[in-house]
Amino acid sequence: MWRSKLTSPLFQTRYQPQKQDRELRPTLPAFDTPTMTLKSAALLALIGTILMTALLAWNFVFTVLNVLRGVVTAVTLFSSFLYAFGCFTTAVFFYVFHRTQS
DSSP, X not given: OHHHHXXXXXXXXXXXXXXXXXOOSOOOOSOOXXXXXXXXXXXXXHHHHHHHHHHHHHHHHHHHHXXXXXXXXXXXXXXXXXXXXXXXXXXXXXXXXXXXXX
C-alpha cells in the first residue's frame, strides 16, 4: 500500500529535487591556497626518513659490535641490516622524488 503512495503523481510533483538540492557539497570561494604542496610533503618525508636512517644505522653499528663481543647472536645482525637498508632505500626514494618535483 505504501508503494502506491510513493508512485502517485502527487508525490512525484511535490518531491522533485530542485536545482539547488542536486549538489550536496558546499560551494567554496574560487581561490585555492594549499597549505602543503607535494614538494614540501616530500621534503618532510625525506627529513623523517633521514632521521630514521641515522637511528637505524646507529643501531646496526651497535649490533655489529655486540655480535663481535658475543653478547647477541649473529641472527640479529641480519634483521638489523635489513631495517637499516630498507630505511636507507626509502630515504633515497624520497630524495629522488623531492628533486623531481617542480
